[in-house]
Amino acid sequence: MSSVNIKNVQKKFDEQVVLTRINLEVRDHEFLVLLGPSGCGKSTLLRMIAGLDNPSSGQIYIGGTDATRLPPKDRNIAMVFQNYALYPHLSVFENIAFPLRVRGEERAAIEKKVRWAAQIVEIERHLSRKPRQMSGGERQRTALARSLVREPAVFLLDEPLSNLDAKLRHTAREELRLFQERVGLTSVYVTHDQVEAMGLGQRIVVMDRGEIRQIGTPRDIYESPADTFVATFIGSPP
Numbered sequence: 001m002s003s004v005n006i007k008n009v010q011k012k013f014d015e016q017v018v019l020t021r022i023n024l025e026v027r028d029h030e031f032l033v034l035l036g037p038s039g040c041g042k043s044t045l046l047r048m049i050a051g052l053d054n055p056s057s058g059q060i061y062i063g064g065t066d067a068t069r070l071p072p073k074d075r076n077i078a079m080v081f082q083n084y085a086l087y088p089h090l091s092v093f094e095n096i097a098f099p100l101r102v103r104g105e106e107r108a109a110i111e112k113k114v115r116w117a118a119q120i121v122e123i124e125r126h127l128s129r130k131p132r133q134m135s136g137g138e139r140q141r142t143a144l145a146r147s148l149v150r151e152p153a154v155f156l157l158d159e160p161l162s163n164l165d166a167k168l169r170h171t172a173r174e175e176l177r178l179f180q181e182r183v184g185l186t187s188v189y190v191t192h193d194q195v196e197a198m199g200l201g202q203r204i205v206v207m208d209r210g211e212i213r214q215i216g217t218p219r220d221i222y223e224s225p226a227d228t229f230v231a232t233f234i235g236s237p238p
């Protein structure tokens, strides 16, 4: 079954078309990467999956139901942003627990879920720290744990590594890959970085100016780019 099914989605801002007839299926447990240059519509597409914005036309199905009119809180989807703001005055534990407290969950259940999420991202030893006592990578993982704890059906990540320096980005990418292998979440990951896409994606969706140019495994795309745009963008051999 597909977790997310995007059917003929078009998006306009005023009269400007920023996405044209997007058709895309996100399969259960896959790590799908949306790759394309800045301004091609990646974030807009992700925001519509999350319900933060609506298509101008077309449908988005989540777990088989038409989600076009479902508010974000009813979509069972977590979004990790570029600026994963943690609450500086709260401990790591409380940062992760926050979405569950908002939901009004029981103390014991919160404790259990926070420990589970912290263990997955390997920060269980730091739960009593404040964010400022953590490294950039650990703060990143705290933000991931805060999304994980809600047990979302789909995990959306919008260039989550772009604020890290090159060295940390490499480590974080590797961690994310291992994490994905271990947990097998259904994820849609946005990046404009082809190296990141090739390293992380099980399938890659190459976008340009509001259109999908190709969908395939990293190998498909590298070895058989659909057109010269894809070839140039990926850096495939001629």
Ligand code: ADP
Pocket: 013, 018, 036, 037, 038, 039, 040, 041, 042, 043, 044, 045
């Ligand atoms: P990407 O994430 O691939 O860099 P975006 O989805 O952010 O691209 O933007 C796609 C296009 O839509 C850009 O031309 C951008 O300027 C435009 N855009 C995005 N959000 C809005 C908005 N709220 N109002 C008007 N135009 C927007």
Ligand code: MG
Pocket: 042, 043, 044
């Ligand atoms: Mg963007």
